[in-house]
Amino acid sequence: MYQVKNSVTLGNTLSIRRSIIFSKTSYSFEDLTSILGEFLVNLLENELDENRKRNLSDTLGLLSKLEDGLDMNVRFSSCDSFEFTENVLLFESFKIKLYHGWVCDRNDEEIFQILSPLTYNEAIIRTFDCDSQPNENISNSIIKSFIEQTSSQLTEYGIHCIRNIVEPGAPCILFRNNHFSVLYKHPDIKDNIFALVTDIDLCETYCGVVWENLEVKEASFYNYRFELFTPEQIDPNTLHNLLNDINAIFGQVYNHEALDHENNHKLQNNHELQNNHELQNNHELQNNHEYLGQKIIDDKKKSCLIQ
Numbered sequence: 001m002y003q004v005k006n007s008v009t010l011g012n013t014l015s016i017r018r019s020i021i022f023s024k025t026s027y028s029f030e031d032l033t034s035i036l037g038e039f040l041v042n043l044l045e046n047e048l049d050e051n052r053k054r055n056l057s058d059t060l061g062l063l064s065k066l067e068d069g070l071d072m073n074v075r076f077s078s079c080d081s082f083e084f085t086e087n088v089l090l091f092e093s094f095k096i097k098l099y100h101g102w103v104c105d106r107n108d109e110e111i112f113q114i115l116s117p118l119t120y121n122e123a124i125i126r127t128f129d130c131d132s133q134p135n136e137n138i139s140n141s142i143i144k145s146f147i148e149q150t151s152s153q154l155t156e157y158g159i160h161c162i163r164n165i166v167e168p169g170a171p172c173i174l175f176r177n178n179h180f181s182v183l184y185k186h187p188d189i190k191d192n193i194f195a196l197v198t199d200i201d202l203c204e205t206y207c208g209v210v211w212e213n214l215e216v217k218e219a220s221f222y223n224y225r226f227e228l229f230t231p232e233q234i235d236p237n238t239l240h241n242l243l244n245d246i247n248a249i250f251g252q253v254y255n256h257e258a259l260d261h262e263n264n265h266k267l268q269n270n271h272e273l274q275n276n277h278e279l280q281n282n283h284e285l286q287n288n289h290e291y292l293g294q295k296i297i298d299d300k301k302k303s304c305l306i307q
Contacts (some may be wrong), residue, residue, distance in 0.1 A: 077116040097172035101158030
């Protein structure tokens with residue numbers, strides 16, 4: 001599974017933490033990765049032995065690849081479990097917690113026993129085996145059913161785990177549907193967890209949307225004060241003032257050049273917006289499953305060749 005614009009997510013997380021204070025609201029990819037690289041060197045300079053110096057060099061090299069996306073492979077056993085790769089090490093180097101919500105329920109013993117040892121890539125291979133040999137292994141059918149029924153890559157149990165593990169007031173990162181988002185647990189709001197909204201079209205149409213609560217079914221949107229968002233049209237001339245207010249509180253990195261387009265879209269109701277957003281995600285997810293499933297199988301075949 002791949003994700004693009006990771007540098008923006010890293011920048012937003014560190015900005016909300018106040019670990020980095022950005023002087024502008026718009027940065028090129030090169031400038032942003034340079035800032036992130038300098039921050040990382042300063043962060044780790046006092047704890048570098050020879051091994052860590054080599055790791056730092058590798059991690060700095062990864063920053064240049066952020067524009068093309070990162071390959072992440074979740075494990076279904078827990079919300080903080082991923083196949084360990086250099087991409088996971090990138091977030092650890094920045095001391096940022098990384099989570100996902102695609103977790104199988106421990107209370108469902110049959111499903112948990114089958115899925116908990118697997119990564120996403122391993123599960124996809126099993127679903128293709130299920131299609132080619134439908135009667136061969138019932139566990140493959142269970143895996144396929146789980147993947148299809150949780151196509152949002154979020155389960156109720158996964159949300160429960162995230163709410164329990166995320167520290168209040170400590171921004172972290174959520175990986176879901178091939179995207180990274182800033183995740184935030186408000187200290188004063190019980191039983192809620194929020195993801196930062198970075199969809200430019202959504203922000204243009206619904207000026208004032210900053211957060212959405214993490215839900216399997218229908219999410220709700222919130223403003224920068226974590227108040228339930230009510231759709232209303234805002235004069236484009238007030239947009240920069242609104243963004244400045246948000247930046248003053250969270251220091252979030254927004255791209256003003258993209259947001260300077262005239263904000264004259266007709267508003268739709270909130271429910272229609274959420275449904276369209278969900279349909280788009282499901283369409284992208286279906287294409288991604290088909291592509292990655294075949295890619296994994298092709299790679300598996302290549303690995304069996306004797307060079």
